[in-house]
Amino acid sequence: MSVRGLPKAGAVRAGLGAGLLAAGLLGTGLLGAGLALAAATFSPAFAAAGDTTPPGAPGALFHCPLPAAPGSGLGIGVSLCWGAATDDVGVTGYDVQVKQDGAFTTIRTTTGTGSIVSGLTLGQSYTFRVIARDAAGNAGPPSNEVTASANYLTGVPPSSPPPSPTPIDRTPPTRPEGLGPYSVYINGAAGLTWTRSTDDVAVSGYEVYAWIDGAFGKVPAQISEQAGDKVLAIVGDLTPGRDYLFYVVAKDAAGNLSAPSDLARQRAMVEPPVAGPSPGTGTDTTPPGTPTGLTSVTGMPIPNGVFLAWNTVSDDSGVPPKYDLFRRTGHGYAYEGENGTPRDIVSGLEGGKPYTFQVVARDAAGNLSYPSAPYTAVAQPGETSSPSPSPSPSSGIACTVAYTATTWGGGFTASVTITNTGTTAISGWKLGFGFPLASQRVTNGWSAVWTQSAAAVTAENYEWNKTIKPGQSLYLGFNGAHSGENPSPAAFTLNGATCS
Structure with a gap:
């Protein structure tokens, strides 16, 4: 989740006492249910051309409550402090991140070793971490995680505090069950139905998400509750005849969100309905079979x-x-x-x-x-595993490598296909390539043991896929992060041999 369009507000300074931080609140925006967070930007004082070494992890992150300062008017939130990180050139700033929907999102950038996060919900708990960056944009490993409850940032309640829910509602609705397709006869629309969720107070509505162009996003939907326990939704402005994946989340008035429903597939309606393609027309509208046995x-x-x-x-x-x-x-x-x-x-x-x-x-x-x-x-325990020994370079290998990437702002997913074009089997393999830009990096991968040092990336086989027979292709891939452009690697090697 990203925070966009933060409206500017006046700068506020708050003393944290001797040895503590001075924090500027430069903007607020809405993140999730009632989560208004301070954000700031900074310009590095220098550029570090060619610097590919990331900073170290920040020192211990902790909740440093503000001292009592009635009248400072900082509202409700959390104040954080941490130790300075180190870098071979110099640390230029820190990203303060909050955990949202199971993932961390940057909500404030600061040059100091402390931050105030304001505009939170009184009594609600939030989990934070901090990442250091240098002038070249390299990001270091995260700090420890800290969970803190939002409170009055003055250290004492105001003389006339606004009413707050008593007790605070922290119970989410139950997840929507039985999500499935529902026939609607509107061009470019898809119908969905599911079983109504329940809540300890009341369900206030539902959010519908669709898989479009490689990512899930919230889509407008006309939602109506039917007799009994069924809910219907019509999602419009879709491409007629195209398949979509959907899921649904229930919400209550306090902003609590349910776990997501199961995934469901539905095809956007073509109006008027058309018959299936005739043989030889070249138009394929038949989906593959449904995967089983996962x-x-x-x-x-x-x-x-x-x-x-x-x-x-x-x-x-x-x-x-x-x-x-x-x-x-x-x-x-x-x-x-x-x-x-x-x-x-x-x-x-x-x-x-x-x-x-x-x-x-x-x-x-x-x-x-x-x-x-x-x-x-x-998930298996995090014990140290021993991948297969690195294979020796071989000049007898003949191979091709196909690399494709689906890119979005700040991230990408890469698919890599290795094909053995030689006449002998490859037993044990190590793929190597280099990213063109220092900002490109692998975050996690599959079907191989992925490692990265500076711009150099390697992928080594597991035991189950160590052999590539003549003419056989092997499919692997990874998720990555980037800053700005995301060009493809120019060359690949397999066991030291250059692949075409």
Whole structure:
């Protein structure tokens, strides 16, 4: 989630006592339910051309309550302090991040080692962390996480405090169940139906999200509650005949959001309805089969991750479809990437914690299958694993590498296809390439052990995919971050041999 269009407000200075910070509140904006947060920008005093070394982690982050200062008028929020980070050139600022929908979002940038986050909900808990940056834009590892409850920033309540809910409602509605398609005869519209959610006070409404151009986003919907326990929604302004994935979240008056519904697939209506394509027309409107059998694969260590596999599905085109894997988060879904084979390794999870997944098949024409049944897997503990030994360079390898990236603001997902064009099998492999820009970096990947040092990236095989037979292709990929442009790597090597 990103914060856009923050309206400017007057600067406010607040003393934190001897040795504490001075914080400027340069703007406020709405983030989620009643979350108005201060934001600021800064310009580095110098540029560090060619600097690819990120800063270290900030020192211990802690909640540093403001001293009593009646009349300072800072409102309701949290004050934070941390130790300075180090860098080979120099730290130019810190990103203050808050956890929202299971992910951290930057809500304030400051040059000091402290920050005030105002405009919060009295009594509500928020989780924060801090990341240091240098003049070249390199971001270091995050600090420890701190959870603090919002309170009066003056240290004492005002003489006439505004009324607050008693007790504060922190209970979210139940997640919408039974999401599925509903037929509507409106050109470019898709109909959905689900079972009404419940809440300890009352459900105030629902939010509908659609998978469009590689990301889920909230879409306008006409929502009506029917007799019994059913809810109907009509989502318009879609591309007629195109398949979409949807999920729904319930909300209450206090701004609490439910867990998301299961994923559902629906096709936007073409009005008037048209018959299926005639043989030989070249128009493919038939979706692939629905993936089944989603389960965990055991016997291979995946620290802080899971190894998932499912049954292969077919498509009427005769070309094997691709698979898109989604992981359920607090109030939505995270995209875990595209796969050419019916399996995936998801890393970067919390060991011992359960995670729920669904997979969708997609053919070359863009038709989507119905999502698989949800499957919950427990991430393996974060023990140190030993990947296969690095293979020795071989001049006898013949290979091609195809690299494609789907890019959005600040991030991207890359798909990499390795093909053995030689006449002998490759047993054990190590892919290497370099990013053109220092700001490009791998955040997490699948189907390989991914590492990065400065701009150099390597991907090494797991035991289950160490062999690439002649003529065989191997599909892997990763999620990444970037700043500005996101050019593709120019060259790839496999076990030291250059691939075309």
